[in-house]
Structures are given as structure tokens and as C-alpha cells.
Amino acid sequence: MHESSFPIGYSVRVTDWLTVDQRRRVMQAVKGKDTGPELTVRRIVHRLGYRYRLHSKGLPGRPDLVFGPRKKVIFVHGCFWHAHNCRYGRMPESRQEYWVPKLIGNMERDKANVAKLEAMGWKVLTVWECEVKKTAELVDRINDFLADQPRPRETEQ
Numbered sequence: 001m002h003e004s005s006f007p008i009g010y011s012v013r014v015t016d017w018l019t020v021d022q023r024r025r026v027m028q029a030v031k032g033k034d035t036g037p038e039l040t041v042r043r044i045v046h047r048l049g050y051r052y053r054l055h056s057k058g059l060p061g062r063p064d065l066v067f068g069p070r071k072k073v074i075f076v077h078g079c080f081w082h083a084h085n086c087r088y089g090r091m092p093e094s095r096q097e098y099w100v101p102k103l104i105g106n107m108e109r110d111k112a113n114v115a116k117l118e119a120m121g122w123k124v125l126t127v128w129e130c131e132v133k134k135t136a137e138l139v140d141r142i143n144d145f146l147a148d149q150p151r152p153r154e155t156e157q
């Protein structure tokens with residue numbers, strides 16, 4: 001395969017949706033490797049056959065993965081630091097005068113960055129740390145986000 005002739009970020013795949021078998025293979029590449037949320041996402045994206053750049057400095061919020069030709073970016077956020085609305089994103093009990101403004105500030109900055117990116121025509125997917133363990137859902141979400149065409153409605157079980 002002459003993958004190098006494709007521009008960075010461009011898929012070399014023929015189909016945009018995954019078969020049960022393809023999903024299983026992607027999941028196997030990730031399973032049991034606890035390398036942190038960002039590496040897990042990168043590994044999934046790589047196995048799905050997409051090319052990306054890391055932490056592109058020119059974009060608001062320096063997105064973790066950038067798919068230039070597709071104008072899509074993925075953020076991988078830690079639930080605590082980015083104040084996710086989940087049990088890992090709770091405000092600390094102590095030193096709230098320090099933590100609350102800091103974490104709310106992070107959250108507001110994230111929102112502003114997403115708004116800026118969208119205004120520039122980028123599509124944004126945020127993957128939360130707490131979602132990374134649910135690999136099957138995550139693989140589908142990432143694949144649906146990166147695909148050019150939406151997945152056909154449940155054709156497989």
C-alpha cells in the first residue's frame with residue numbers, strides 16, 4: 001500500500017463503518033494496555049487507519065489529535081482537571097477557594113476553545129478519561145466522528 005502518497009490525516013480506508021470483526025481487532029490492540037487515556041485514544045485512531053498530528057500549536061487549546069485535511073480535532077481530557085460532570089470530576093473538599101476558580105476556569109477555557117475551533121470550521125470531539133475504559137463504545141464514537149459518512153443504522157448485531 002502506498003500510504004505515503006496520502007496527505008497526513010487522510011484515511012486510506014475504503015469503508016467508513018466498522019464490522020464486528022474490525023471493531024474486535026481494534027479493541028484487542030488496546031486491551032490490557034493501561035498507558036493512560038491519551039495513548040489509548042491514539043492507539044485506537046491508529047488502528048482505525050487515520051493519520052493525525054499531535055498538539056498542533058496553531059489551534060485554540062492545542063488539541064491532542066489533529067486531523068488536518070478533515071478539519072477535525074480530538075481532545076482527551078482528564079476528568080478532574082477539566083471538571084467533568086462525573087464522579088471523577090468532583091470539586092475537592094479542601095481548599096475550595098483555590099480549586100473551584102481554577103477548575104471552573106479550565107472548564108470555561110475548554111468551552112471557549114471549542115467555540116473558537118467550531119467558528120473556524122473545525123469539528124471537535126472531546127473524549128473524557130472516564131469514557132476510555134468503555135472501549136467498544138469509544139471505538140465506535142471515534143470511528144463515527146472521523147468517518148466521512150455516517151454509519152448506516154444497525155446493520156449488524
Ligand SMILES: [Zn+2]
Pocket residue numbers: 079084085086087088089128129130131
Ligand atoms: Zn469523567
